[in-house]
Amino acid sequence: MYEEVILSHYRNPHNKGTVSAPTSSVHKSNPLCGDSITLSIVESDGIITDIAFEGEGCVISTAAASLLTDYAKGKKKEDLMKLDASFIIDLLGIELGATRLKCALLPLEALQVVCNSL
């Protein structure tokens, strides 16, 4: 599970921090493990032009946030709303048990809440 690519996103996460002048932001947490994420985005004409995340997370949730924010940049809001668990599993490229899947899905949940709020 702790593959080099995952660990590299954990050690040096992409899009960590905040965007300037966010259109919207959201805070989500996983009550089971205390992971939490704040996601902020800049949207223009239905397209996510910038995105960043902050928070305290495990390797899996941090790597998922790093990879997902990379992916989301430049994508249409409605396309992002269609993403599901299998997309995240493919993105991470590792097998996940039921408990860790919740960690992996937290960034996606946050992304979809924030897209929905636009």
Place this chain on the structure above:
Amino acid sequence: MHNIKSDFPIFEHLPNLVYLDSTATALKPRVVIEKLTEYYTQYSANIYRGLYRISEKATQEFEAVREHTARFINAKPNEVIFTRNTTEAINLIAYSLGRSIIQEGDEIVTTIMEHHANFVPWQQLAFENGVDLKVVDIDDEGNLQSLDTVITKRTKLLALTAISNVLGTINPIKDIVKKARTLNPEIIIILDAAQAVPHMKLDVIALDCDFIAFSSHKMCGPTGVGVLWGKQELLQQMPPFLFGGEMISEVSLEKTTFQNPPQRFEAGTPAIGEVIAFGAALSYLESIGMDTIRAHERQLTRYALERLDQQFGDDIRVFGPQNEEDRAGIVAFRFRTVHPHDVAQILDQSQVAVRAGHHCAMPLHKRLQVPATTRASFYVYTTEEDIEKFIKALQNVKEVLCTRK
């Protein structure tokens, strides 16, 4: 102690398993599994009403465990109620007694180190009735602060744990009860003993609480069985919690009369086979001896604390009392800034089973200012060799996650 691991069939299937999550649930010895099978293969009938032999046999075995449980904690059999678990036992008190005695102006006192099972039922009772919930804090070592200024004449209920399931703190219950009764002779005291009864001798007369709750599955018994002990004069006054079969005396269209305790609080078919097998767990623990179990865990705890400090120093922060005399075999910790989920996952790669999260104690974790901890806990089958494997696996965590590449 003899080679305890050979009593537990799980180690035949998983010889390299290092099980350090007994605070969540204990492993099951062969005698317990065999007793469960005995019921299901030889006399798997319902209890009380059957007039045939196997039903009478089941009833006799079931009631014998009630007597055995009573002996185990120095109580009377008619004060022992079987529930599903500790959580249900505490809810039974909150619903039955709590909701019939709580009035405006009362207070409920609990502590910051409670498991949610002994916190949320009281918090909700307080909310529903608009009464104050006061929470006793801990000091920096993880010991309870004095209750002297907290308990008043208005305090109707005091609910606290005998041992913290995170800090491992062994609370001085005898002294706390004595003090509480001096401050308010009317106070009703509920003890969550889920982490205590499996690990040390507990005498309900000596402790002088009003209610004590614990679970079979944390003491080598099956899941699905909890015990509520209560003082008979209080149980007699309490209305039923659940209505249905077994708990009634007479039912007509106009009214229903209820049985005396303990049956009044045991509606429906109980976990018959599991209660019977719980009896085998009690015998198993008695055959080792509760004082031997406590001494074994105290020694392991000292060993673990020393070795962790030796090996990892400032990389590890262990919560709770640092002296093994004051703590049970529970070691919750933070390892550098690594998320506890990752620690647990990497340990699992070496077949070391620990728990990560808030361990059903969110208010306590908030107080400790950490979102989660990793927790290792010990029981009769834990050895120093297990602790060495645990330390070796922790070294892996450092290598995988803390070395810059």
